[in-house]
Amino acid sequence: MLREDFIYPEGIYLDGNSLGLASxxxxxxxxxxxxxxxxxxxxxxxxxxxxxxxxxxxxxxxxxxxxxxxxxxxxxxxxxxxxxxxxxxxxxxxxxxxxxxxxxxxxxxxxxxxxxxxxxxxxxxxxxxxxxxxxxxxxxxxxxxxxxxxxxxxxxxxxxxxxxxxxxxxxxxxxxxxxxxxxxxxxxxxxxxxxxxxxxxxxxxxxxxxxxxxxxxxxxxxxxxxxxxxxxxxxxxxxxxxxxxxxxxxxxxxxxxxxxxxxxxxxxxxxxxxxxxxxxxVNIIDIRKRSLELTTYLMELIAQHLPELEIITPRNEERRGGHVSVRHVHARLLSLALRERNIVPDYRSPDILRMAPVALYNTILELDETVHVLRELLDTKAYMKFQYQVTHIV
Ligand SMILES: Cc1ncc(COP(=O)(O)O)c(C=O)c1O
Structure with missing residues (x-):
């Protein structure tokens, strides 16, 4: 909605529920x-x-x-x-x-x-x-x-x-x-x-x-x-x-x-x-409308293309905030693999991957791309390369 007003980092930023971008x-x-x-x-x-x-x-x-x-x-x-x-x-x-x-x-x-x-x-x-x-x-x-x-x-x-x-x-x-x-x-x-x-x-x-x-x-x-x-x-x-x-x-x-x-x-x-x-x-009512549009779209994409990820965010719009959370046993590894591909999600212990498509600056195309990359990571298991780092270093 106001993407041009923000200094958007390289890649896709889906962590605005942790730290919003600089305007x-x-x-x-x-x-x-x-x-x-x-x-x-x-x-x-x-x-x-x-x-x-x-x-x-x-x-x-x-x-x-x-x-x-x-x-x-x-x-x-x-x-x-x-x-x-x-x-x-x-x-x-x-x-x-x-x-x-x-x-x-x-x-x-x-x-x-x-x-x-x-x-x-x-x-x-x-x-x-x-x-x-x-x-x-x-x-x-x-x-x-x-x-x-x-x-x-x-x-x-x-x-x-x-x-x-x-x-x-x-x-x-x-x-x-x-x-x-x-x-x-x-x-x-x-x-x-x-x-x-x-x-x-x-x-x-x-x-x-x-x-x-x-x-x-x-x-x-x-x-x-x-x-x-x-x-x-x-x-x-x-x-x-x-x-x-x-x-x-x-x-x-x-x-x-x-x-x-x-x-x-x-x-x-x-x-x-x-x-x-x-x-x-922008009116906060319109921000909410756009946010719901983005989170609905993301959840539909996940349900359709990423059945391995269990959506734990309520599907009912009246029961949902601004982010979408999914569960996966390797959520931590997936979050690291996404970051390596310049897509920034958020991880919460022990197995939650959070993605916040922010109404003010995220787009539908970014959600398509994120789901596409996640599909690839799940198919190739490329995220497993972070296993050593997670077990021994972090
Ligand atoms: C829901 C919630 N409550 C409390 C806090 C703690 O905030 P603060 O560091 O400003 O005390 C956070 C931090 O992210 C939070 O997400």
Whole structure:
């Protein structure tokens, strides 16, 4: 859709769900901020102060929120800690945290930190097939003694999209706080965090938002929680217009901005500044349509030509994020062999090959070519030459 706006590497890039490609606008905004540093030095803060807040209106559109409900800050895990510190208040009768066995491990580490801190427990919803979750199993976990549930929008392994609207409703009925990890959906599909009544959400911007490696992540805090004072306070979450009065007590900035802690990396924000320009050129509804077109096509091709690969991503469009995952006992070797042929997929232990045809820059022809190369690799078993490397070196 906007391929020309991106600096496309040689070959075929299908790893935008891990690290999105550099857009020309992000390069430009990063260069501009670098130039400001070189020429203005500390005076650069006159334009850098409030930079995160200036991105909120555009960011909010991507997650279905009001501008004050979002802020670009930190990274997923750090943001999750900050939000858990505030939102997780276990009592004798409502004390457990629930997550799933298929969550990204760093989220689970963060949750464990807090259950260990309070001497409570983390309950994990397990998967029947090892790759996806059922509505019944998730709903079953919404028990009265649960204080907080964290769910991903899209599972990083299989690409399954969860029905967050449904779970947010259930959470409200049960007085459970629902937090969401939207790492694999922001920039790829539509959200309505405000209307769904999600309590809080975290995401990164180095995947589908294409803001650059380690770019500033984002948080959503529903307006109904604006009265909450951040448990992890820092001067960047202080009311902006009085922060330089250097008062010894904390007065929080209204909205999600209160959850900022430290001075943000301006260069990490600059990448996001540019990438949000790209998202102003196309509607997120059209991005989702194109993404579904690409993933549907890829799954059809795989089913037709690569029967050795087991598709673990739901075929139902309403249950699918932006990537397609397949299972193969030699997934690791296949990923290395594809890379040798200048096709960049993604591998996740132990046997998942992930491919993300990104709406903004991938094409149908690239998917044809990828499947063609995979067929050849499976026929010739040429990928086996990486066996030694995988067993002895990595
Ligand atoms: C779903 C998910 N959650 C959390 C993380 C961790 O993100 P961060 O390194 O920004 O803390 C990642 C990283 O890729 C992820 O994919």
């Amino acid at each position: 020309r606008s992000s390069i430009k905004t990063i260069e501009n901020r670098l130039k400001e540093w070189q020429t203005l030095a500390v005076n650069g803060w006159t334009s850098w102060f409030g930079l995160s807040e200036s991105l909120s209106a555009d960011l909010a559109k991507l997650v279905g929120a009001m501008p004050e409900e979002v802020i670009a800050t930190g990274g997923i895990t750090a943001n999750l800690h900050a939000l858990l510190a505030t939102f997780y208040k276990p009592t004798d009768t409502k004390k457990y945290i629930v997550a799933t066995t298929l969550d990204f491990p760093s989220d689970l580490y963060a949750l464990q930190s807090w259950t260990q801190h309070y001497g409570t427990e983390l309950r994990l919803i397990s998967s029947r097939d090892g790759y996806t979750l059922t509505d019944e199993d998730i709903e079953e976990a919404f028990q009265d003694d649960v204080a907080l549930i964290l769910l991903p929008t899209v599972l990083y392994g299989s690409g399954q999209l969860l029905d967050i609207k449904r779970y947010a409703k259930l959470a409200q009925e049960k007085s459970i706080i629902l937090g969401v990890d939207a790492a694999h959906s922001v920039g790829a599909l539509t959200h309505a965090f405000h209307d769904w009544n999600v309590d809080f959400a975290v995401w990164c911007s180095y995947k589908y938002l294409n803001a650059g490696p380690g770019a500033c992540g984002g948080i959503f805090v529903h307006e109904k929680h604006f009265h909450r004072i951040p448990a992890l306070k820092g001067w960047w979450g202080h009311q902006k217009h009085t922060v330089f009065k250097m008062r010894p007590y904390f007065t929080h900035e209204p909205g999600a901005a209160a959850f900022q802690i430290s001075t943000p990396s301006i260069l990490a924000l600059a990448g996001l500044e540019g990438s949000l320009e790209e998202f102003k050129k």
